[in-house]
Amino acid sequence: MAAQQQAVGKIKVTFTQAIRMLLPYVRDRIMEQIKSVSLIIVYLILFQTIVLQMGIVEASVISVGLSLVIVGLTFFMEGLMLGLMPLGEVIGIKLPQKSKLPVILAFAFILGMGATFAEPAIGVLKAAGSSVKPWEAPLLFLLLNKYANYLVYAVGAGVGIAVMFGMLRFLYKWSLKPFIYILISGLVGITILGYFDPNLCALTGLAWDCGAVTTGPVTVPLVLALGIGICRIAGSSGDGAAGFGMVTLASLFPIITVFTLGAVFLGDVSKPMEETAFFSKGNQSKAITLFLSKEDMTGYAFRNASIESQLALFGGDKNEMLAYLNKLKQNDSKRGEVFGQEPDALECWAALYGSEDQQMTVFNNDKDAVKDAAIHYARLVPPIKVFDILNRNGRAAAQAIIPLTLFLILVFIIILREKLPHADEIMLGITFAVFGMFLFNIGIELGLSKLGDQIGSKLPSSFMSIEMKEQIRNITNFKKETVQTATTSEGELKEFFYLKTGSDYEEVPYYERGHDEEKAIYSYTPTKGPLYGSERGLIGLIVVLIFAFIMGYGATMAEPALNALGLTVEQITVGVFKKKVLMQAVALGVGTGIVLGVAKILWGIPLVFLLVPPYILLLFLSKISTEEYVNIGWDSAGVTTGPVTVPLVLAVGLGLGGQVGVVEGFGILSMASVCPILSVLSVGILVTRRQKAMLQESSKIVIKGGNS
Amino acid sequence: MAAEKKLSKISGIFHGGVTSSIVEALNSAGIVDLQLTDARTLMLREKKGPFGIGFETVIVEEHADFLSFLVPSKQEKTAMNLIVDKSKMDTSGRYTIFSEDVRLIKNHDLCQENFIDSTETGKTYTLQTKLMGICCIVYRGEGNHVARVALDTGTCVPGVTFGIGTGLRDKLGLLRITIPAAKEVINLIASSDDAEAVMDMMINAGNLDQPGKGFIFLYPVGKGIINRKVTRELPKHAASMEQIIAAMDEIEGGTRWRLRSMSGKVSESKQKRAYLENLTNLIVTCNEGRGNDLVKAAMSVGAAGATIIKLKHISPSDSEQSKISPAREESNLVVGENLVPDIVDAIEKAGGFDDKTHGRILAHPIPKACTYLGGKK
Structure with a gap:
């Protein structure tokens, strides 16, 4: 033993030794991220090349982007583990010990607000609402454009209030269930009422999606760690899920504030009307x-x-x-x-x-x-402006992490008057997190988003014919004489001609408007699809739904916030509740949710019919579930819609929406949030049932401990 | 600050659901200074293969709580009976309780032993004696593999907690992040006849005598009730195997009669192995965040490192002890007995017993331990 004992002080490590220590460390972490994102990447590429039978445009840029996603995630996750989460936890431990309730609540509100401003999901919502027409949904249009700032404030206030209630919950050991009962029944009520006002009805999707999107990959781990820290001081004994539940509140309160905001401006806008009447x-x-x-x-x-x-x-x-x-x-x-x-x-x-x-x-x-x-x-393909991308993403990453952590560190030093433990490690972690997020965002923009956009815009081709606008072709010296006539089974005449490309002869439909007779040019836009089955046939639609399910599943497995939640759950339950199990349950739920969301777009189902039944079902499931699973299940709903899922879901939603012609692409995200709760709670109910059965069995084999 | 005292440390591993009622019972009996940490217990379950062909035995995990507190030695039995009685847990297969004789070396005034003030003792239960505890520290993720030995041999249901290792790692500067600090601490109780054999098998299972694999030691246990329900399955016979074993234990007055089954397995693991002997485990309990500083101080006078376990301190809000932070941590330092005075001094100098730290140092002997010993014999 004594031989091992060395004097305190730094050990000198040579460069080779350092490398030998670093290599396995880096390798393990990169492999972990490759595992988590490989499914979605491989799947998207195979789907595009094999199922949609299309090459990948800009393949080199996309592959650079995808590698950046992996490296970025590696840094970001390590940054979370080393920096952000320990920081959140120490504050959670010290704050209730050293501060009075008003200070804690003020801190909570500022933290919630700050987190929302730091990670503005408003860009995402704007994208989802980019096809909203002012005459069809005036209120929605107003909030997404002119009053987008108010929308951010409303969501921020919602999250702030949520974090305040979350703190109160932890400090006074309140159950999450009453919050769920009250909030959900209120929201379901508002949603049903809103269904009868055309303006509010259009707002429903935005409001629920706000709840789903606001909790980002920085906020969630921070808030989770904070909750765990507080519960180490205040939680009751033997409570397996102490520290969870804040994310749930942070997803529900913004829905209320957004509805409230909508109600405030409801009087200012006109009812939906005809386009020409609107501009008259x-x-x-x-x-x-x-x-x-x-x-x-x-x-x-x-x-x-x-x-x-x-x-x-x-x-x-x-x-x-x-x-x-x-x-x-x-x-x-x-x-x-x-x-x-x-x-x-x-x-x-x-x-x-x-x-x-x-x-x-x-x-x-x-x-x-x-x-x-x-x-x-x-x-014209907009050129990639390298500097612009670096600058924009660098700012976004710094903005998302630095002000918030700075606020936390200042609170720790000035209000709590404590020395930051492992300050060097936390600083390194924050640096990793910023750098990781920077790379990750670039990767998403150049890789995953582009890939998603390509698939999303071509996805409808599996069940209907779509125009390939970027492949517009001009045939010079076109002669009208080559045009032939064909007849449909109804006897309608269609004109077409043969085009020789390479050694293939291709039939091209002929339309008068594409023909410039003076210059003898025929320009036409090739169409594609339907690849499977007939026009708008069931088989093609099923292909789309299956795609949506696997995409949701794969994207969820790669979500950093969910990974952080899974690790935390595993840590809190000393490894009993495995991260893998949680992620599987959530991913299956998200897959199902996205299928329902896509169905909403394909068949134009009003969101209220898709949202209300599952939430009412959830009220019952929450009632019969244990507190532990209610907390974890509802929290996982808040974290599912993160930076990997959202761009893919939007690309698919907008791609389909654009072809099918719907008002907005909202609602998929909120469906992707509700279904995981269902799946996690169901898993929980099954597991608790089994455990209870086992316990009852073992108590039947009563052995008196020898009462001599 | 009082002089060294001999006390009894009572520990229990319970299924998560019953803990709050036990804590309540203990509080009302006057035990106001309790420590709680999250743990998991392991059991075996037969899992049928595909189409019902063949089966494998898999480990199932359950969430549990690891509770401990101090009482004067003479109240040891009363305290243990109290737990069994008040929580109405006179069924096997739900819990483990054991007591250790420890020395309270130095402490903050608030961190003392508890006194049971209720004289009413209720029923008395038979407690097993001739026991030995085994504690094993491995990297996170390896715990189940090593702990399975206890299940396979039918020794007991092991309890696993999470810990954080410090030591060599902290001398590396920021490079330390490349070495995982997360550990798993496995606790199991075996009869003193079997303990060394089980320890040997665990060393084999986890290659604990190889570099960087872990650390294992035996510690004396006074009395206890062992959770022997190592399998989770429905009874196939009128009496379950656990019932028969428990009945035999009672008739034989111990587990010695089971020795034969174990000794067969010992021979296969009989190797020349160098053990560490006559060490002391110093358990330094303090407020969250201070553990690292105290361990550093201890390391400056010769300690090799420590495993830190996060604890929750529980005391009724109207008691004096509620001034102690609920978030606590416990550093386990295994050292030679000769180092103890120096380490205690160093920890005191580092502020280990001030109002910010609320420190307390316990010690118990380690008769036998094993880890990688480098080239030296």
Whole structure:
């Protein structure tokens, strides 16, 4: 023994020794992340190449992105373990011992608010609502655009209140169940009531999704660790899940605050109406409240509304509209306000979306210029701006982590007056977390999102035919004589011609509008699908649903916040509740949820029918589940929708929504949150049943401990 | 600060559901200074293979609580009877209780032994004697593999807790993050006749005499009730195997009659192995966050390192002891007896007994221990 005893002080480690220690450490951690993300990556690639039979565009960029995801996750998870979670836990331990209740509550509120501002999920929600039309859902449009800030404040306040209640719960050992009963029945009530007001009905998806999205990969581990720390001071004995439950509250309270916000602005907006009526002179004063300015509204109408609506904006006077466009050509500042700051924004818009008159006006009656511009802008792939990506993601990562941890460290040093334990390790952890998140975000943007977008936009091709806009082709010296006629089984005539590409002969449908007879050019957009079954047939739709399930499952397994939750659960239960079991249950739940969400989009099912029954079922399941499983189950719902799942779900949701024509892509995320609760609670009920049965059995074999 | 005292440390491993009622019973009997840590217990279960063909025996885990407190030696029996009686746990297969004779070397005034003030003792239960505890520290994830020995030999249901290792690791600067600190601490109670054999088998199972694999030691246990329900299955016969064994134990007055079954297995693991003998385990309990500093102080005078286990301190809110932080940690330092005075001094100098730390040092002897001893014999 004595031989091992060495004097305290640093041991000198040579460089080779250090490398020998570092290598296995790094290898283990990278392997772990590869394991967690490989399923979703391999699956997406195989699905695209084999099932959708499409090559992967920008494969090299995507593979760089995917490797960045792995390296980023490795750093980020290690940063969580070394820095953020220990920091959260020590504060949780010290705060209730050293501070009075008002200080604790103030701290909780600021933490919740801060966490929301640090990880604004608003970008995600905006993307989900990008196809929301102001005339179809005025209130939703208002909150997502002009009042997006208020939306963030509302969600932040919701999370702040949630963290306050979470603290009170821990300090006074309240059960989570009453919170669930009250909040859920309230929310279900509001949702059902909202169903009868068209504006509130449209808001429902946004509100529930806000709850699902707000708890991000930084907030969740921090809040979990904090809760665990507090429960080491305040929790009751023998409570297996002490420390959980805060994430649940943080997912539920924002739904309330968003609904409240909606109710406040409900009076300011008009009812949904026809597009032309919306832009008509009579409604303009009301319509303009949804936009920043008149210019903003005009620009929006040009880009998104039909030509009739655009005319309605100018009182039905075509010349006035064209004169207005002419004016914009000369006036740079005004054009900026209407079409955005890019110098060729006007041309780009006119070539792609403008009517013939508008194109003529913008391109000075030069037909060829219009055609060239149309092809030019249609094929234009925005170049990857390396500096921009680095800068943006670097800022986002720093913004998500540094202010929050700084706040925690300052609270620790100034209010609690304690020395930070293992300060070097925590600092290293925070650095790892920032760096990891930076790489991870870039990886998501360049890799996973791109891959998801490609699949999402082409996914409908499995059950319907879609146009491949980026593959637009021009056939020069086209001769009308080659066009042939075919008949459908109903006797309708269709025109087509044969196109020889390479050694293959391909049938191409012929439409009058694609043919420029003067220049003998035929331009056409190839279509794809339906790959499986007939147009909108069941087989193709089933392919989509199966895809959605496996994608949800795979993406969940890669979620960092869920990994952190799983590790915490395993730690708290001394390894009895395995991370693997939790993640499997959650992933199956998310898969199912996404299937339901996709079904909502495909068949246009109102969200209320999908949300209300599972939540009512959950009320019953929560009633019969143990406190431990209720806490863990509901918490896992909050963490499922993270940075891996969300972009993929959005890509698929928007891809399908765009082709099927629905108002918004909301709701999938909230479905992906409710189903995991169901699955975790069901697992919990099964396990507790089995344990109880075993215990009863063993108590039947009574052995008197020898009462001599 | 009082002089050295001989006390009895009572420990119990309970199924999570009954802990709160036990704590309540103990509190009302005057035991106000309790320590609790999360643990898991292991059992075996037969799992049928696919299509019901063949089977394998798998480990099932259950959440449990590891409770301990101090009483004067003469109240040892009363305290143990109290637990069994008040919690109405006179069924086998639910719990383990054992007592150890420890020395309270030095302590903060608040961290003393408990006195049972209720004179009413209720029923008395037979407690087994001639016991030996085995404590084994391995890397996290290895615990089940080593602990399974106790199940396979039918010794007892082992309890596993999580711990954090310090020592060599902390001298590496930031490079320390490359070495996992997370440990598992396995506790099991065997009859003193079997203990060495079981320990040997555990050393074999976990290769504990190889570098960086772990540490195992025996410690004396006074009295106890052992949880012998090592399998979780439905009874196939009128009497279960546990019942028969328990009945035999009672008739024979101990577990010596079982010796034959064990001694066969010992011979296969008989190797020349160097053991460490006559060491002392110093258990330093203090408020959360202070453990590292105290261990550092101990290391500066020669201790090799420690395993820190997080504890929860439980005391009624109206008692004097509620001033002690509920978040506590316990550092286990295994050292030579000659080092003890120096270490105690060093810990005191590091503020181990001030109001911020509420420290307490217990010691119990370790007759035999094993780990990798380097090249030296």
